[in-house]
Amino acid sequence: MSKAVVELPPKGGFNFDLCRRNEMLLKKGASPPSFRKTGTTIVGLIYQEGVILGADTRATAGSIVCDKNCEKIHYMAPNIYCCGAGTAADTEAVTDMVSSQLQLHRYHTSRESRVATALTLLKSHLFNYQGYVQAALVLGGVDVTGPHLHMIYPHGSTDALPFATMGSGSLAAMAVFESKYCEGLNKEEGINLVCEAICAGIFNDLGSGSNVDICVITKGHKEYLRNYRVPNTRAHFSSKEFTFPKKTEVLLTKIVPLREKIEVTEDGDAMEE
Amino acid sequence: MSIFEYNGSALVAMVGKNCFAIASDRRLGVQLQTIATDFQRISKIHDRLFLGLSGLATDAQTLYQRLVFRHKLYQLREERDMKPETFANLVSAILYEKRFGPYFCQPVIAGLGDEDKPFICTMDSIGAKELAKDFVVAGTASESLYGACESMFKEDMEPEELFETVSQALLSSVDRDCLSGWGGHVYVVTPTEVKERILKGRMD
Numbered sequence: 083m084s085k086a087v088v089e090l091p092p093k094g095g096f097n098f099d100l101c102r103r104n105e106m107l108l109k110k111g112a113s114p115p116s117f118r119k120t121g122t123t124i125v126g127l128i129y130q131e132g133v134i135l136g137a138d139t140r141a142t143a144g145s146i147v148c149d150k151n152c153e154k155i156h157y158m159a160p161n162i163y164c165c166g167a168g169t170a171a172d173t174e175a176v177t178d179m180v181s182s183q184l185q186l187h188r189y190h191t192s193r194e195s196r197v198a199t200a201l202t203l204l205k206s207h208l209f210n211y212q213g214y215v216q217a218a219l220v221l222g223g224v225d226v227t228g229p230h231l232h233m234i235y236p237h238g239s240t241d242a243l244p245f246a247t248m249g250s251g252s253l254a255a256m257a258v259f260e261s262k263y264c265e266g267l268n269k270e271e272g273i274n275l276v277c278e279a280i281c282a283g284i285f286n287d288l289g290s291g292s293n294v295d296i297c298v299i300t301k302g303h304k305e306y307l308r309n310y311r312v313p314n315t316r317a318h319f320s321s322k323e324f325t326f327p328k329k330t331e332v333l334l335t336k337i338v339p340l341r342e343k344i345e346v347t348e349d350g351d352a353m354e355e
Numbered sequence: 356m357s358i359f360e361y362n363g364s365a366l367v368a369m370v371g372k373n374c375f376a377i378a379s380d381r382r383l384g385v386q387l388q389t390i391a392t393d394f395q396r397i398s399k400i401h402d403r404l405f406l407g408l409s410g411l412a413t414d415a416q417t418l419y420q421r422l423v424f425r426h427k428l429y430q431l432r433e434e435r436d437m438k439p440e441t442f443a444n445l446v447s448a449i450l451y452e453k454r455f456g457p458y459f460c461q462p463v464i465a466g467l468g469d470e471d472k473p474f475i476c477t478m479d480s481i482g483a484k485e486l487a488k489d490f491v492v493a494g495t496a497s498e499s500l501y502g503a504c505e506s507m508f509k510e511d512m513e514p515e516e517l518f519e520t521v522s523q524a525l526l527s528s529v530d531r532d533c534l535s536g537w538g539g540h541v542y543v544v545t546p547t548e549v550k551e552r553i554l555k556g557r558m559d
Binding site: 339 | 359498553
């Protein structure tokens, strides 16, 4: 009797099928590729009316800058945003996953999401994978219980603070916060302070760079200021543009016209009975 | 030796005015020995969406087959082609699923989205998307490609000028990389046609 084994599609989560082969390749001397990291400076602070989050916009692969304007402030819920540092794929995947879980939870409970819910979902996922999912996050939001700001480390531990910094540029940004932060800042002072802290990271840390993104969250309202400050515009434009008068040598050209999309109209003749 | 340097590859995609270009080299090697000079790295998913896969060739082929499978299922269910943004999310999810035992591939996705707006995107081997508005690069020649594209790129190029720019950037970058080259393969896609051209380059 032949056994018909139908392979079921995977039910989500991680798939470890290629691990054995990759181990074998590693033993034979093929080193694994470097993943895209967001070197980063990410900060958050609590001000009079809510929370302000800030991040730089550089993504690196080894020592090469692969993205000069990436987004590190991820949407979690209408009143909660999360900045991510560490391996880019991990921060994106984990924030996307928890954002979906929060949406389902909102449908289930018919209530606005709470920051503590997002915090617990993130920290339990990260602890589950014992730090192998390398995402260091700054989570901030305003819910019914007030403004909250948390730091989440890759191994799953968390801190609740009035101001927080993470990433390779965290020391530069923390220096700015420690000297200039005080309670009860107004919106303009808060934004300026966050901007200054991120700029300290951009100019002094090599893993951070490009522009400053800011997100201001208050009760019932949020403002996502993408590229709030652009301190590093390209200054070295050459007046002589590249032109290629001697054309590239082509061996073969194949032109495929794309099919036109046919519009189907309704006023055809009705079928005869 | 990095696993990415086993076969060697160079891929670049660039945005123009209502069009895009995606180009690759043609070498397939086993470390320093060349075994093919007509290897196809760029594949068509549907008329307005192209996928280039750099890195380990065996993983590129397997990943391509899986993606074509998923796209065909999508076409059956939804009775239409996948949008480039959706496809990029699909590739990212498939790569992240193998986070702890990844495919050694870096995809470059290029397509025309709604209202013929060009879309390009690249990812690292575990699915971290990089959406760029100008150009994306991948492969062993990526460092040279970054430099060449950064200086040669201009906004809103017409298809012919875009072809010249992409070809020059690709050929000059692979000339500085031992593991890629042996000609070039360029696709320039506009809303009305797809022009596929094979370039003559240094065969060393």
